[in-house]
Amino acid sequence: xxxxxxxxxxxxxxxxxxxxxxxxxxxxxxxxxxxxxxxxxxxxxxxxxxxxxxxxxxxxxxxxxxxxxxxxxxxxxxxxxxxxxxxxxxxxxxxxxxxxxxxxxxxxxx
Amino acid sequence: xxxxxxxxxxxxxxxxxxxxxxxxxxxxxxxxxxxxxxxxxxxxxxxxxxxxxxxxxxxxxxxxxxxxxxxxxxxxxxxxxxxxxxxxxxxxxxxxxxxxxxxxxxxxxxxxx
Numbered sequence: 001x002x003x004x005x006x007x008x009x010x011x012x013x014x015x016x017x018x019x020x021x022x023x024x025x026x027x028x029x030x031x032x033x034x035x036x037x038x039x040x041x042x043x044x045x046x047x048x049x050x051x052x053x054x055x056x057x058x059x060x061x062x063x064x065x066x067x068x069x070x071x072x073x074x075x076x077x078x079x080x081x082x083x084x085x086x087x088x089x090x091x092x093x094x095x096x097x098x099x100x101x102x103x104x105x106x107x108x109x110x
Numbered sequence: 111x112x113x114x115x116x117x118x119x120x121x122x123x124x125x126x127x128x129x130x131x132x133x134x135x136x137x138x139x140x141x142x143x144x145x146x147x148x149x150x151x152x153x154x155x156x157x158x159x160x161x162x163x164x165x166x167x168x169x170x171x172x173x174x175x176x177x178x179x180x181x182x183x184x185x186x187x188x189x190x191x192x193x194x195x196x197x198x199x200x201x202x203x204x205x206x207x208x209x210x211x212x213x214x215x216x217x218x219x220x221x222x223x
Contacts, residue, residue: 031210042200042214043154088153095208097169102153 003027004091004101012107016078021104023089024071032072032091033098034063043088079108112137116201116215123222129188131218133201136182141203143184144212145176148198160184161206196222
C-alpha cells in the first residue's frame with residue numbers, strides 16, 4: 001500500500017514570511033499532484049509534476065519533485081492571508097488510483 | 111469547460127435514516143468518478159470509484175454504497191445512517207487517461223444526529 005506523509009501537520013506564520021511544506025513516501029510515483037483546499041470547499045488542483053527533479057512555478061509557489069520521484073516540496077514566497085488553507089499532495093501511477101496525504105494546514109496571519 | 115455539481119450542500123439526518131447524495135459532471139465524456147469522505151481538518155478517504163456505467167469499486171467496507179446509472183452521474187447511498195457517517199463528502203472526476211489529476215465538486219456536509 002502506498003502511503004504519503006506530509007509535514008508539518010500545522011503551520012502558522014506571519015504575512016510576508018517564506019515557508020516550505022513536504023510530501024514524502026517510500027514509493028516511487030509516476031506523477032504527483034498538489035491541491036489547496038479552503039474550509040467548506042473541495043480541493044483545487046494546483047500542479048502536477050511527473051519528471052524526477054522537475055521544478056514548476058505558479059506565481060509565488062514553487063513545486064519540486066524529488067529526483068527519485070518519491071517526494072515533493074512546496075515553497076511559498078512572501079506568504080499572504082489568501083494562501084491560508086489545507087495543502088494536500090497525491091501520488092500514484094498512471095491508470096491506478098492516486099493516494100492522498102493527510103495534508104498541511106497553513107494559516108497566514110495578517 | 112468541465113463542471114462538477116454536488117447536492118445537497120448540507121444535510122442533517124437522524125441515525126437510521128436513508129441517504130442519497132448526487133454528483134453530476136458536465137463537459138466531459140467517460141470520466142472516472144470518485145467519492146471521498148473527509149473528517150474535520152483531515153485528508154481524504156477514498157470510498158468508491160467508477161471507470162464506467164455500472165462499474166463500481168469499493169475501497170472501504172461500510173454501510174454505504176454507490177451507483178453510476180449514467181456516464182456522468184454518480185450517487186452515494188445508505189439504507190441506514192450511522193453516527194460515524196457524519197463528515198464532508200466529496201465527489202471528483204478525472205479523465206480516462208489515468209493522469210491522476212482530479213477535479214472536485216463543492217462537497218456535501220453531512221451531520222447524522
